[in-house]
Amino acid sequence: MEMSSKLLEKAVSEMAHLPGIGRRTALRLVLHLLRQPQGQTESLADALLEFRTQIRQCKECHNISDAACCEICSSPKRDRSMVCVVEDIRDVMAIENTGHYRGLYHVLGGKISPMEGMGPHDLTIGSLVSKVKEGEIRELIFALSATMEGDTTNFYIYRQLEGLPVKLSTIARGIPVGDELEYADEVTLGRSIVQRIPFEGSLKG
Amino acid sequence: MEMSSKLLEKAVSEMAHLPGIGRRTALRLVLHLLRQPQGQTESLADALLEFRTQIRQCKECHNISDAACCEICSSPKRDRSMVCVVEDIRDVMAIENTGHYRGLYHVLGGKISPMEGMGPHDLTIGSLVSKVKEGEIRELIFALSATMEGDTTNFYIYRQLEGLPVKLSTIARGIPVGDELEYADEVTLGRSIVQRIPFEGSLKG
Structure with missing residues (x-):
């Protein structure tokens, strides 16, 4: 026009x-x-x-921040022994909005994707590994998307951390709350059966 | 969020x-x-x-303009005896893009709509009538949308201009080029029969 x-x-x-x-x-x-x-x-x-x-990048978690250290990392109320590994800052916001997580975050800045030319060194994996080596972190929760790239990134970090005294976990994959079983995709439904949890556990959260 | x-x-x-x-x-x-x-x-x-x-408003046609008078009104190549009356500046752009019109425009700034509190005095009808009274304009082409508000506005302007030596016309309403008859709405199809044009005329444009 x-x-x-x-x-x-x-x-x-x-x-x-x-x-x-x-x-x-x-x-x-x-x-x-x-x-x-x-x-x-x-x-x-x-x-x-x-x-x-x-706008700046938090020197601890690489989240965006108004100051050198973001509000989450500098808050005395957060559990510093637990770090949730996410792809980008939108994931931090999404998890914060649930109100169910009181630990810290680590923003990778993407995931390993040879197709898009993203290698491990384009991400903040190095700084994550150093943080874990300092020994303060007891648990690392992987919250990357459930795609091949996400799984590759999880696995790469897992290999980097081998032998270090840190517990690794991933967020649960399964049927979304409120969804009808018949419309769920097969992979998710299959995983949700294989990775079933004790019934008492399902009453939480 | x-x-x-x-x-x-x-x-x-x-x-x-x-x-x-x-x-x-x-x-x-x-x-x-x-x-x-x-x-x-x-x-x-x-x-x-x-x-x-x-950004400014052209003092002649009320189109938006970088200068006091817009490029169209100040162009020596345009036919100054023909003025196309449109609702807003997007209509000017749409008609300009057809490349089929070499006259001037007059932007009303809306149409008469009591429901939205738009009366004749909220529009630039006064300045249009004065321009016509100056006598340079031979033809006024109404190009408002084919709605009740558009028709009301056309009629209001028509009444204001009664007795003045200016030819009034409206853009043709009918079946869009390329459309199948069976999907056309009844009103448009009906009008396109009543307001049919000589076959030789349909070969133009």
Whole structure:
């Protein structure tokens, strides 16, 4: 779509660089801003700029953070002997929202995927292994996605940690709460039978 | 979704003010910016700010414009005796993209809609009538949407112009090119029979 205004054209092109936003959607968003008070556009621009320029990576867990050390790692209320290994910061948010976990996290920054050119050295595995070697961590919970890449990454870390006195676990895979059995995929259903848990355990959480 | 970083929280909230963008999508977009060079966020913020603060309304046609008078109104190549009346600036772009129109436009800024509290005085009808009274315009083409509000607006303008020496027309309504008759709605199909055109006319355009 050709635009007569260069200002509009530029705003739409920049907006359309965002993933999942085409030129038509970008145009709709930009014209929406035009109908709103100027302050809204200013707040949006400021918030994006501040976020992008001031956000840091927590030196402990590699989560994003406003300070050198993130709120979770610096909280005295968290259990420092337990570390949950996740792919990215969205996983941290998802687990935090459950309210069921009080330990710390370690954000890998992705998973091993030769197809996407991601090797172990592109991830924060080295710093995880050093942290475990310090000896404070008693349990490491793998919470990567249940894909081949996720399993490969789990296994790679497992090999790096062999011989160290740390308990390893993974989050439970199974039928989601509320789902009907007949619609579950075979692999998940199969695993949920093989990895069944004592009935009393199912009453927790 | 609770976020540990205030910078992230602010960026996501601002992004989620845009129509059709929920907090989850906003988070995805903001985290995407984090993975891109800082320059991309800077260009986006600048483009939005520049657009919002510098864009103007063309004093002739009320289209958005970088200058006091838009490119279309100030172009010597356009036919100044023909004015196409549209609801908003997106309609101007849509018609411009067809490449079939070389006249000028008049952007109403909406249509008469008592339900949405839009009366004739909220639109640029007054300035359209004055322009017609100046006598340079020979034909006015109504290109509003074919809804009750669109028809009401057409009729209101028609009454305002009664007695003035200007030809009025509306864009053709009918079966879209490439559509199968059996799937067309009855109203459109009915109109397309009543308002049929000479066969030679259908070979144009």
